[in-house]
Amino acid sequence: DAGVTQSPTHLIKTRGQQVTLRCSPKSGHDTVSWYQQALGQGPQFIFQYYEEEERQRGNFPDRFSGHQFPNYSSELNVNALLLGDSALYLCASTTQELAAHYEQYFGPGTRLTVT
Amino acid sequence: GDSVTQMEGPVTLSEEAFLTINCTYTATGYPSLFWYVQYPGEGLQLLLKATKADDKGSNKGFEATYRKETTSFHLEKGSVQVSDSAVYFCALSDRGTGRRALTFGSGTRLQVQP
Numbered sequence: 001d002a003g004v005t006q007s008p009t010h011l012i013k014t015r016g017q018q019v020t021l022r023c024s025p026k027s028g029h030d031t032v033s034w035y036q037q038a039l040g041q042g043p044q045f046i047f048q049y050y051e052e053e054e055r056q057r058g059n060f061p062d063r064f065s066g067h068q069f070p071n072y073s074s075e076l077n078v079n080a081l082l083l084g085d086s087a088l089y090l091c092a093s094t095t096q097e098l099a100a101h102y103e104q105y106f107g108p109g110t111r112l113t114v115t
Numbered sequence: 116g117d118s119v120t121q122m123e124g125p126v127t128l129s130e131e132a133f134l135t136i137n138c139t140y141t142a143t144g145y146p147s148l149f150w151y152v153q154y155p156g157e158g159l160q161l162l163l164k165a166t167k168a169d170d171k172g173s174n175k176g177f178e179a180t181y182r183k184e185t186t187s188f189h190l191e192k193g194s195v196q197v198s199d200s201a202v203y204f205c206a207l208s209d210r211g212t213g214r215r216a217l218t219f220g221s222g223t224r225l226q227v228q229p
Contacts, residue, residue: 041221041222042119042206042219042220043159043217043219045216056216090158092159102149102166102208103161104217108157
C-alpha cells in the first residue's frame with residue numbers, strides 16, 4: 001500500500017513564475033492538507049481540501065491556491081513566485097474518521113527553490 | 116493565536132543517554148498535542164499524541180505527558196540510540212476552534228553519537 005506521494009521531488013523556479021505541485025493521498029484517504037516548511041522552521045498550514053472544496057485555510061495570500069480532483073489527489077498552485085516561497089511543501093492525507101483522532105499521514109515533500 | 120515553542124537545537128547526546136526536549140504551547144481552546152519526527156529525506160511521522168490533560172502518549176520508548184497546568188508536553192526517552200537522530204516537532208491541534216490543522220513548533224534536531 002503506497003503512502004502519500006508527491007511530485008516533483010525538487011523544483012527550481014524563477015521569481016514571478018507560477019508553479020504546480022502534486023499530491024496523491026494514501027489509499028482510502030479523501031482529505032488532503034498542504035503545509036509549507038521553510039528551512040529550519042516547522043511546517044505551516046496552507047489549506048485543506050475535502051470533497052473537492054477548500055475547507056480550511058491558513059494565513060497565506062491568494063497567490064496560493066489549490067484543487068482536489070474526484071480521485072482525491074490534489075494540486076497546490078503558487079503564482080507570482082517570491083524568493084520567500086522557497087521551502088519544502090508537504091502534503092498530508094487523512095479521512096474524516098481519522099481526522100477526528102487527529103491522525104494524518106505526510107508525504108516526503110517537494111523542495112521548491114525560487115531564484 | 117495558537118503557538119508552540121520548542122527548545123532550540125541541535126541537541127547532541129551519546130548513545131544510551133537520557134533525552135528531554137521541552138515543548139510549551141499557547142492555545143485559545145482545548146488542544147490535542149503531538150510529537151512528530153522527521154528523518155532525513157522522509158516525511159513527518161507521528162511519534163505520539165495526547166488528547167486530554169494528564170494523558171501520557173508513548174511510542175518506541177518515547178513518552179510525553181499533557182500538562183495543562185504548565186501548558187507543556189515535554190518529550191522524553193530513557194536511552195537514546197543512534198537511529199533516533201532526527202528532527203522532532205511538537206504540534207497542537209485546537210479542538211476549541213474546530214480546526215483540524217496542526218500548528219507546529221520550529222523543531223529540535225537530535226544528534227546521537229555512538
